[in-house]
Amino acid sequence: MDPTAHHYAITVSDLDRMVTFYRDVLGLDVLAEFTVGGEAFATGVDVPGASAEFVHLDGGDARMELVEYGPEGDRRPRPSLNEPGATHLGLEVDDLDSVYAELPDSVDTLSEPQTTESGTRILFVRDPEGNLVELLET
Template sequence: MTANAHDLQSHHVGITVEDLEAVLPFYRDVLGFDVADRFQVDGEAFSTAVGVDDAAANFVHLEADGIRVEIVEYEPQARASPDAGLNQPGAKHLGFTVADLESFYADLPDDVETLSEPQTTATGNSILFLRDPEDNLVEVLEIAE
């Protein structure tokens, strides 16, 4: 039986962070996501499901334009893994579109790190990569018409 036979539907994209309260303003205030839900999960069933002994986690679900992003802070925290460049296996990023990338870029707060200014690729799309406060990559695109 394939996943399609089970009517698989998207629910969220998750990012594990070290400090939820430090990262939340980036997604809420800079990217404009709405806080849809905040909750904590712990207990034996959760620990078993995530494969982490004595796990507990604080969650925030953020929503914008039909996408839900889950940021989660775990206890106990694991040792941080080294940052992967975009060209390395296991690299990850979130991708969002805007109507006017130059305007979006101009309106970014000064403390938001970008990899470069907006660039127009051979596809005609313009792209910009940002880093959230914990160095997770976020791609913002303006799709060519």
């Protein structure tokens, strides 16, 4: 087996709002929009009666997938990076300070941009549903 990354996914409750954030605030291009349903899908995701709307965004070497399920599941607690099983999306940018300066005031950040011991500059933000996104400049 020689797998390669195809996509990274975030399940969302408001697909339109999330597409607006990732497209308009973070600058990811929309590649595809589609709906999937039927018994094979419901069985494959182990959610009885499931259907979902998908949007694929251009994440460089792999797609970023936003998916809104019907029926919607229970909400998870707001994630913290030091919890086992915590996830975040990492997006590399050319100029972190410019990105930070251009973020709308409504975007929740964990801190101002920081330079780590390795020399990487990082900035963690939360998307409109509280998912963590690391913006980094190497």
